[in-house]
Amino acid sequence: MSIRHTILGLLHYRDLHGYRIKEVIERNFGHMWTINFGQIYPNLKKMLAEELISVREVVRLGEKGPPRKLYSITEAGKYEFTEWLAISPENGMLLRDPFLMRFVFFGFGDKNRAVEIIDDRIGEFQQQLKKREENLETWERNDIYVNLMAELGVKMNRLLLEWMEESRKRIIESETVSAIA
Secondary structure, three states, X not given: OOXXXXXXXXXXXXXXXXXXXXXXXXXXXXXXOOOOHHHXXXXXXXXXXXXXXXXXXXXXXXXXOOOEEEEEEOHHHHHHHHHHHHOOOOOOOOOOOHHHHHHHOHHHOOHHHHHHHHHHHHHHHHHHHHHHHHHHHHHOOOOHHHHHHHHHXXXXXXXXXXXXXXXXXXXXXXXXXXXXX
């Protein structure tokens, strides 16, 4: 997924600062993609240099610390974004999750620890599902594409949660866990 184009897309909605960009991506696209500040700020810097975005400092009244940098999309940024939208998406993985990669190799480790890790993940997915379901009503007021993506997030969350719960049950019931050859 293109970080720069995701940022440009978000800036179509409203001006944002770097922390808020990360927060919006995690909240709304967490079922597809994870991101860290080490990816956001270098991209913002590069896009500023390419004049795809602009920045202004905003003083936070009543708060200490430096002014926030608020990023906006420029006409050049809108043009690049429109060009990107017109290109067929690149082929890629549906899920990119470090937990799933680790899961494949649980057979080499302690079964009880694997179940503990799965339990932790189930708890995380239950919390995510609750948030997504609460936000679904808000997303219904957006355009059809945003709404459909929000629905996909809820459905994927439910599916993965169901799969993890079933996997946990089968692992506990299994006599041995064999590794792939």
